Amino acid sequence: MEEWQLSRLFTKQLTALRKLSVLKLTALMDKCSSKLDVSSLGTTRKSSSQYKSFPNTSSKKVFGVSLGVLVKRDYSAVSQVIVQAVKYLRHSAMDATGLFRKSGIQSRIQKLQDQMDQGLPVDYTNVDIYDVADVLKRYFRELPECLLTDDFTSLFLTIFISMSEDVRVSAVQRAIVLLPDANRQVLKLLLEFLHDLSEHSSENQMTASNLAVCFLPSFFRPPDMTTGKSPGNNGKSPASNGSSPQTKRVEASSKKAELWDYKAALACVTCLISNANEIFMVPSDSWSIVKTSSCVGHDEMLHVLGLSQRSDVTSAHINSYIQFCLDMSLKDHSDWLTESTTDPTISLSVKLIHDNECLPIWRCSTEVKAEPKAIIHRLLNESHLWNNRVVMRHVVKTLNDNSDVFHSIVNIPGHEADEPREFCEFRCWRTELPRGACALVSTSTDHPLVHPVCTARANVLASHFFIEPFGPGVSRVLQVSRIDFRGHTVDWYVAAYGKILVEDMNRLRSSFQRPILELETNV
Numbered sequence: 001m002e003e004w005q006l007s008r009l010f011t012k013q014l015t016a017l018r019k020l021s022v023l024k025l026t027a028l029m030d031k032c033s034s035k036l037d038v039s040s041l042g043t044t045r046k047s048s049s050q051y052k053s054f055p056n057t058s059s060k061k062v063f064g065v066s067l068g069v070l071v072k073r074d075y076s077a078v079s080q081v082i083v084q085a086v087k088y089l090r091h092s093a094m095d096a097t098g099l100f101r102k103s104g105i106q107s108r109i110q111k112l113q114d115q116m117d118q119g120l121p122v123d124y125t126n127v128d129i130y131d132v133a134d135v136l137k138r139y140f141r142e143l144p145e146c147l148l149t150d151d152f153t154s155l156f157l158t159i160f161i162s163m164s165e166d167v168r169v170s171a172v173q174r175a176i177v178l179l180p181d182a183n184r185q186v187l188k189l190l191l192e193f194l195h196d197l198s199e200h201s202s203e204n205q206m207t208a209s210n211l212a213v214c215f216l217p218s219f220f221r222p223p224d225m226t227t228g229k230s231p232g233n234n235g236k237s238p239a240s241n242g243s244s245p246q247t248k249r250v251e252a253s254s255k256k257a258e259l260w261d262y263k264a265a266l267a268c269v270t271c272l273i274s275n276a277n278e279i280f281m282v283p284s285d286s287w288s289i290v291k292t293s294s295c296v297g298h299d300e301m302l303h304v305l306g307l308s309q310r311s312d313v314t315s316a317h318i319n320s321y322i323q324f325c326l327d328m329s330l331k332d333h334s335d336w337l338t339e340s341t342t343d344p345t346i347s348l349s350v351k352l353i354h355d356n357e358c359l360p361i362w363r364c365s366t367e368v369k370a371e372p373k374a375i376i377h378r379l380l381n382e383s384h385l386w387n388n389r390v391v392m393r394h395v396v397k398t399l400n401d402n403s404d405v406f407h408s409i410v411n412i413p414g415h416e417a418d419e420p421r422e423f424c425e426f427r428c429w430r431t432e433l434p435r436g437a438c439a440l441v442s443t444s445t446d447h448p449l450v451h452p453v454c455t456a457r458a459n460v461l462a463s464h465f466f467i468e469p470f471g472p473g474v475s476r477v478l479q480v481s482r483i484d485f486r487g488h489t490v491d492w493y494v495a496a497y498g499k500i501l502v503e504d505m506n507r508l509r510s511s512f513q514r515p516i517l518e519l520e521t522n523v
Helices: 011-031 066-075 082-094 107-116 127-141 150-162 167-176 181-198 209-218 223-227 245-274 285-290 299-307 315-330 373-382 490-512 515-521
Strands: 336-341 347-352 361-369 388-401 402-410 421-429 440-442 459-469 476-482
Touching: 011 150, 011 167, 011 285, 066 181, 082 107, 082 127, 082 181, 107 127, 107 347, 107 421, 127 209, 127 299, 127 373, 150 167, 150 245, 150 459, 167 245, 181 209, 181 490, 209 245, 209 336, 209 402, 299 388, 315 440, 315 459, 347 490, 373 421, 373 440, 373 476, 421 459, 476 490
Parallel strands: none
Antiparallel strands: 336 347, 347 361, 361 476, 388 402, 402 421, 421 440, 440 459, 459 476
16 A cells, blocks of 8 residues: 555645645535635645755754755654654653643753754663653744644635544644645644654553643644633733623633634644554545546657667667757756756756656756766766765676666665665766767666565656766766655755755766775775
């Protein structure tokens, strides 16, 4: 069933599923006579210009930092220090009585928080489990926005106020699909852990409802629900300000509504914890939509030529394909938006393409102190010298002197380390272009000799390198990239992928500025 996890879907599949979820939720709202409008949820996207500024990458602070900033800074909304804390509690505290209910020692909790905010390693062998639990709870409570977001709070409450119990889980699944990527990613980490913890409630006394009470302020943050204060009354009781009988009746009705919202919120969080293994899956009645959108969009020209499957690939085939890709990469100058970067020596631009793939395409370029042929060789054969995210790599089949089928497994920023992405690519290259230039183009393909190692295979729609001399011993490297890593909507790519390309380009450039012996020693 892993193929039906939301984290395994292509961007175009998530886009289709979100549109369907809006329709399904609208129908459910009509059925329960709710006036809540869900048509705008999950369908709007920030423009590219809102992501142009890169956050301060020198800061390691995680507490009180919004999930959106973490995505732009670290590619992922799930901070690694929080991941490590959850892993420690999973390993050492599943049977701890009253975990998250019993308090730790405040001085130790603050020290632990300071370590995490400074990016210092935490030695969990000398840390009390209740201190770690309190730090984890504090982290989620100090987020600038609640986990279910201000925009979605009304939707989740309405599901548990107005809808019947038999449709609530299905409605929650739909709402989860519509949440921003960052919130969905964090919720998955937290809820799956809390669910597993509740499975040990006979030992730790922490049922799903008990855990919901502890984490309720992290999921919902309307002040009237969590503080018990009446709106517009500064927290005073009705009797303290000489209210009229009519005003008292209105306030009494308001307090009743607040209590009802609290019960609905508690029921919602309890449901999220109890059904954590189900709500991050594609709803069963949407499988057909996902299947329809599952076809990998391999490069059109590659499909026409059938290059990766041919046994008679010739130089003419290769030249035609490379020229097709270079024309697309170099001659298209319209509608590209320049993006700012943390390194002024690396240029970055993005173009929003309105097609079925629902993904932007990126350009990244810089100068490298090496000859074009040396750079092509490093890209083809020496990824271990500059890309430490590659876990496994090998040539499946050599088609001719200038093309092959390549298989690799790579840890992608923004994904868990235990969820790497698999690549099967057709690669072809030329080293004798006019004026001493070189080119390498890659795109996803299938091959009978490649047996899936990971459940999530990335879709390389375009990965083109054009390298030309730019002075004595210097080359200009241009990369054009459009890759679907799965599990993200277009918002994540707009926010994070450009920064990933800049970082990779900097690593490639730096690998030519350090001795090979040092590079191999580091590996």
